[in-house]
Amino acid sequence: MTTGTTGTADETPLSAPRTQFRAFFDDPRWALAIIRATVLEAAHPQIGAALADNSTFVTHPWRRLRNTFLSMRRMFDDDPAVREREAARLNRLHARMSGSDTRGRSYDAMDRATRAWVVATLYESAVTMCRLSGQPLDQDTMERMYAEYRAYLAALDGDAGELPEDLNDFWRYFDRVVEDELENTEAASIILYRLFDHLPAPALLEGAPTLWAAGRAVVGPLLGAITVASLPEPYRRKAGLPEMPGAPTLMQGAYLAAGLTRFLPEGWINAETIIETLSLPPDSDDPRARTVTALRARMKRASALLRLLTPLSGDTVPGPAPATSVPAEGRRSAEEFFRQVLDQTGDGHLDWPDLAAMARELATRLDLDEPEETRLYDAFAAWWRELQAALDTDGDGRVSADEYAAAVPSLAGPALIRVAEVLFDATDKDGSGTINEAEHRALFRTAFHRDLTATDGTYDRSAFVGDFLSFMSGRRRNTAYDPLLTDA
Numbered sequence: 001m002t003t004g005t006t007g008t009a010d011e012t013p014l015s016a017p018r019t020q021f022r023a024f025f026d027d028p029r030w031a032l033a034i035i036r037a038t039v040l041e042a043a044h045p046q047i048g049a050a051l052a053d054n055s056t057f058v059t060h061p062w063r064r065l066r067n068t069f070l071s072m073r074r075m076f077d078d079d080p081a082v083r084e085r086e087a088a089r090l091n092r093l094h095a096r097m098s099g100s101d102t103r104g105r106s107y108d109a110m111d112r113a114t115r116a117w118v119v120a121t122l123y124e125s126a127v128t129m130c131r132l133s134g135q136p137l138d139q140d141t142m143e144r145m146y147a148e149y150r151a152y153l154a155a156l157d158g159d160a161g162e163l164p165e166d167l168n169d170f171w172r173y174f175d176r177v178v179e180d181e182l183e184n185t186e187a188a189s190i191i192l193y194r195l196f197d198h199l200p201a202p203a204l205l206e207g208a209p210t211l212w213a214a215g216r217a218v219v220g221p222l223l224g225a226i227t228v229a230s231l232p233e234p235y236r237r238k239a240g241l242p243e244m245p246g247a248p249t250l251m252q253g254a255y256l257a258a259g260l261t262r263f264l265p266e267g268w269i270n271a272e273t274i275i276e277t278l279s280l281p282p283d284s285d286d287p288r289a290r291t292v293t294a295l296r297a298r299m300k301r302a303s304a305l306l307r308l309l310t311p312l313s314g315d316t317v318p319g320p321a322p323a324t325s326v327p328a329e330g331r332r333s334a335e336e337f338f339r340q341v342l343d344q345t346g347d348g349h350l351d352w353p354d355l356a357a358m359a360r361e362l363a364t365r366l367d368l369d370e371p372e373e374t375r376l377y378d379a380f381a382a383w384w385r386e387l388q389a390a391l392d393t394d395g396d397g398r399v400s401a402d403e404y405a406a407a408v409p410s411l412a413g414p415a416l417i418r419v420a421e422v423l424f425d426a427t428d429k430d431g432s433g434t435i436n437e438a439e440h441r442a443l444f445r446t447a448f449h450r451d452l453t454a455t456d457g458t459y460d461r462s463a464f465v466g467d468f469l470s471f472m473s474g475r476r477r478n479t480a481y482d483p484l485l486t487d488a
Contacts, residue, residue: 014075014151014155019145019148020141020144020145021076021126021145021152024126025072025272027258027262027269028269029130029133029255030129032129032230032254032258033128033129034122034125035191035223036128036129036227036230036231037122037124038057038191039191039192040232042185042188042191043182043184043185044114044177044181044182044183045105045181045183045185046108046111047114047187048101048185048187048188049102050099050109052186053353054109054353055345056345056346056357058345058346060200061199061200062200062202062203062278066275069271073272083155087155089373091156092370094109094110096356096377112161113162115153116162116163119149119150119152119163120149120163120174123149124174126145127145128230129255132251132256133255133259134255135262146167146170150163182238183238183239184238184239192228196216196220197216197220197221197224199216203279203483204278205278225244225250225251226247226254228241229247229250229251332477338350339401341486342404344357345357348401349398349401350387350391351397351399352381355381355383355384356377356380359376359380361484361485362426362443362484363376363377365442365443366427375426376426379419379422379423380419382419383419385415386413386415391403391404391407416469416472417469420469420472421465423464427443427464432458433461434458434461436458467481468481
């Protein structure tokens with residue numbers, strides 16, 4: 001079969017008017033399949049180690065989902081320039097990730113065989129989701145879709161040589177990796193058990209913690225059971241994954257139910273709109289957020305009225321009034337600041353991957369190219385060296401929560417000031433020396449709440465740097481930076 005990876009960019013399967021891959025973007029089945037694919041990726045020792053060391057998927061899963069979805073949209077865009085630009089961005093991102101796992105084995109996110117496995121899991125999970133939902137793909141469709149995935153890998157690596165050219169050979173390759181290379185890695189276990197049980201609420205639902213916790217307590221274990229039951233049997237056996245009684249039937253039912261959405265009118269489900277809506281803070285000026293906030297307020301009033309009308313039973317004594325939430329501009333404790341802002345990877349320590357995650361999120365928000373992206377990373381790297389020198393009292397190469405709490409309250413050294421200045425320059429796209437409303441919205445995409453009309457509707461360098469330093473060193477809540485760096 002032909003792969004479409006030679007010739008001009010416009011000749012690749014990625015530029016087809018309606019690729020099979022793109023058709024899955026708004027398919028609810030893809031939500032189940034992507035979880036399955038992520039577990040298979042994380043079960044690879046190199047990928048699992050890279051995720052454990054560098055990823056924010058535990059502490060900020062919704063942010064990672066949003067960024068991954070945006071990246072996939074770009075990689076399958078009609079414009080070859082958009083695809084090439086996104087491929088270059090992904091390669092720069094991955095080139096910054098290397099190290100060793102807990103057994104001393106090295107990993108490199110640019111390893112071509114490892115990157116091929118990521119693409120392989122996406123393809124195999126897409127085929128599997130169609131089969132499990134009672135809509136198996138025919139051979140011709142599978143081959144055309146396989147060409148698309150190989151073209152995706154070629155766009156990243158320059159060629160798709162790490163994946164077999166023939167589809168029949170691909171299945172033998174996939175089975176071999178599952179049998180010989182996959183392990184029950186820490187990252188895979190976290191996704192299957194810890195992530196589902198402790199999944200933080202998306203930004204829009206943070207104001208309803210009880211409702212979210214109740215829903216998660218039911219849905220989390222079900223998602224875990226469905227995912228485990230859908231994994232290849234050789235991996236389940238080798239990893240010793242327990243299978244809940246009735247899980248295969250539950251899994252089949254979930255995929256079949258999701259597949260029924262094909263009967264809905266086209267356009268009724270739009271994944272991008274759903275993801276963006278969930279990312280909106282409750283106090284966003286977006287009409288969708290205001291609608292949800294108003295609905296939640298009515299539910300609270302109805303609940304309060306019900307409690308008033310319901311007779312108190314027995315010796316029940318009214319409890320104290322619930323504590324009011326801390327004002328958005330109030331200060332937070334050192335422990336809270338460390339957990340919510342500094343510890344981006346959620347491992348309980350502050351080290352370079354945490355600051356790299358901040359730089360990565362900011363660069364993604366601003367869609368930076370070289371050399372602006374490198375300047376931002378370099379500024380964060382200099383800040384990390386400054387923090388390490390000041391706070392790493394035991395010399396273990398990282399900063400614990402206790403070391404941070406015991407340190408001076410201010411972290412606003414010269415390096416952090418440089419971070420703020422580089423971020424200002426990156427946001428000030430037109431080089432005017434001020435940030436206008438459009439530039440401000442690009443950075444604070446879902447948190448455009450602050451007033452920029454105090455003078456002429458712009459945000460000057462000193463105000464921007466001052467606000468950034470106040471947030472990053474003074475532990476002061478900020479309606480713009482909180483959703484940017486602390487949202488899940």
